[in-house]
Amino acid sequence: MPAEAAAIGRKRSLAASTDRLASWGRYPKGTHAHVHKPAWNDELAGILKAAPPASLLPYGLGRSYGDSCLNTDRELVDCRRLNRILGFDESTGMLRCEGGVSFADIIGVFLPKGWFLPVTPGTQFVTVGGAIANDVHGKNHHCAGTFGDHVHQLGLLRSNDGLVVCSREENPQMFRATIGGLGLTGVIAWADIQLRRVAGPWIDAELAPFQSLSGFVDLSQKSNGHFEYTVAWLDCFAGRNLRGILFRGNHSAESAKKLRLKRGPKLPFNLPAWLLNRYSVRAFNSVYYRAHAAKKGSTLVGYDSFFYPLDSVRQWNLLYGKQGFLQYQCVIPESNVDAFPELLARIARSGMGSFLGVLKQFGSAPPAGMLSFPRPGLTLALDFAMRGERTLQLMRSLDDVVLRSGGALYPAKDARMSPALFEASFPRWRSFLPWIDPKMSSSFWRRVTEGP
Template sequence: MAEIYPSFGRTVRAGTHALTLGAALDELRQGSTSLLPYGNGRTYGDSCQNADGALVDMSGHASILDFDAQTGVLEAESGVMLGDIIAHGRPHGWFPPVLPGTQFVTLGGAIANDVHGKNHHRRGSFGAHVLSFDLARSGGEMLHCSPTENAHLFAATIGGMGLTGIILSARIQLMQVASVDIEEQVKPFPSLGHYFDMAEDGDIENEYAVAWLDQMATGARAGRGVLLLGNHSARDASPAGVGRRPLTVPFQPPLTILNKPFLTLFNLAYRAAKMRRKEISLTPYQSYFFPLDAVSNWNRLYGPAGLFQHQSVIPEPVAREIVPALLSASHAAGQGSFLTVLKRFGTAGSPGIISFPRPGYTLTLDFPNRGAATLALLERLDAITMEAGGAVNPYKDARMSAAVFKASFPRWQELEVWRDARFVSDFWKRTVLRVSGSA
């Protein structure tokens, strides 16, 4: 059976045609098929799909090439997973300075989406730690790109969603840590107002900060949640429990089982578990950074129709008013978000021309796909975000309009200039190129 290349949300058609890197490089020299690199498909929508052409499967191109334990500079092929980079740097006291919420992301995918982590306020986005990379382009051209060599392509490729060519390998700077594990502090808050009062100080005092909201809580409890703060510890956590085989959702349930009673119980249980912890506790890095990786294929719980994620960033001056408006809109639509995460981005810029993080608060909402009703809600969330001068994240998206993308990323035309004509995605066709009928 042919391998399939899904997106994480599973609301868009999964790729079925992929080339190995070697075949793709031949194709770039001699052929005419359009290409798009595919890392590990942890993108939620169609920015990692290319229905009318071919994907380039980078999974076979995953070696660590060089590591300097004195300086923390690591060079790797682009298909290597962030989890493998952690394992490589850890014995020498080095750690990736930026991590998304799953370790099953490739180096190439992390650069191409310029991913962010719980410490954006201190370290900016992933692209800020990329020293250089080698890029394969049309006609078999190979370019070394850095802030000083092919600098425009360097900037267009960071956050360029795979459209500028294939990142073959990259050199990145790791961050020195005493331990990879985390001293975690859990601060419950009874309302969003209390969260906003704490958020800036939480950022100033801690390497990591992120809030989880109990979106099932209503009435007087609406807006409650927990702020999870963290700093690297001086000692390692006990390995107990870590390294166990992850739980798995072994098959696709015929319906979403994430209904309201389930979500209410889940949110209560999660909150209770966090509240039971001592105020500061030593937490293994896997549990702190990647709690969802403990259940493999958890996206199947959303049922066969898949899930949509909506991630917005709202400018700081209006966030106290707009974040509650976004939450109220999803309540009003009767759609509970399974995981609702709120984080304050810092002011650090990115070297990339298309980069989602910017000063403000970013709200992430997950919804089971209930067809037209969910699409209408997502449009409403887009409209609120746009009116507030915010932006919607394209690599979490499967349906935003061209207008929303262009307003979110006013420099989109620069990416179109540097896009390699042989590379395209279904997202780019649907928005910038406006090709109707693309998946």
């Protein structure tokens, strides 16, 4: 056990004040941490000052799938009460807000005024701090880069230096370390974000089916020139006969028509694990493909169903049963796309298919942060119900393909990659070490840099 961890155990009786803040995949299970819930920055500064070395980690809305937002047997700083909007310039769309403000909050306040997020992931239930710390990407990566590309300045609260203001001009190295910095450089107290103008809440959307990987690449390349948003759903049971549907769209000029947001159902409890099996997932995928492949032409859809289809079922993560689930998101350089059929063949052979197979062609913008995940290539994300060693074995077999093809895994989705795969994914991670706040650590970071 490292000396810092021993110090933490000695100074605090964590058992007396633990809480179970989970990650979205609900795996790893049964992790505990002492949770601080500051509402003001001076409270936060006091927490940082009093903490032992390597004991703390900020926590947003827990939408990371694995353990990058967990700090088992140590401490979490729940940032959700640090959620004030601090300023907005109506002429430029520059927003200053605290790190705990959610994307749903920003949309709720600013979309009616004609402003939208510059980049958004597939859920609006993430915080600004969490989105910066994972440098999240969206369906417009090919033309807009990552969320970090639209952050102009941020205020970082550090245990040793107090509030450090950083931007591309001021403390630029600290800025690059904090974007995609996994919460390890300090707590993002506030950030300046450039919103983008929109006419209204509508998207002009289209669907296009494809039946091969080269078909996807062609379609995606052509679409990227005309559509701000492109992303594909993939039938991962199709094995080497890859097929899927490309979703593409632009913000619509429609401004008069009102959008009525529907409050979706909530999954009330864990579904039984047997419900998701190779037959039910295969049948779902087949019906889904046929239903969407038949649709032609452009339709006007609300931003909510275009960007956040999964948010319409609250707590959908309970779908995977008590053991939780894992997401596998990799990126493979385009020169090695032959790896995709191999990945899909291994998944099909395992019988552990996933409803949610997402494929996207990343753009070539240089990374905004030192540890940003997006890079030129194709990224694939798949969900798998956790079935113990069988699931972990499949993932190790996918890792072999990713490693061989010079690819990388996304920390925000990961709960089990090895230190070797982390090293291969982020070969320059050691240059990030000097920027870590001495009071910060995470379950993910210890796992990938210290090993089991």
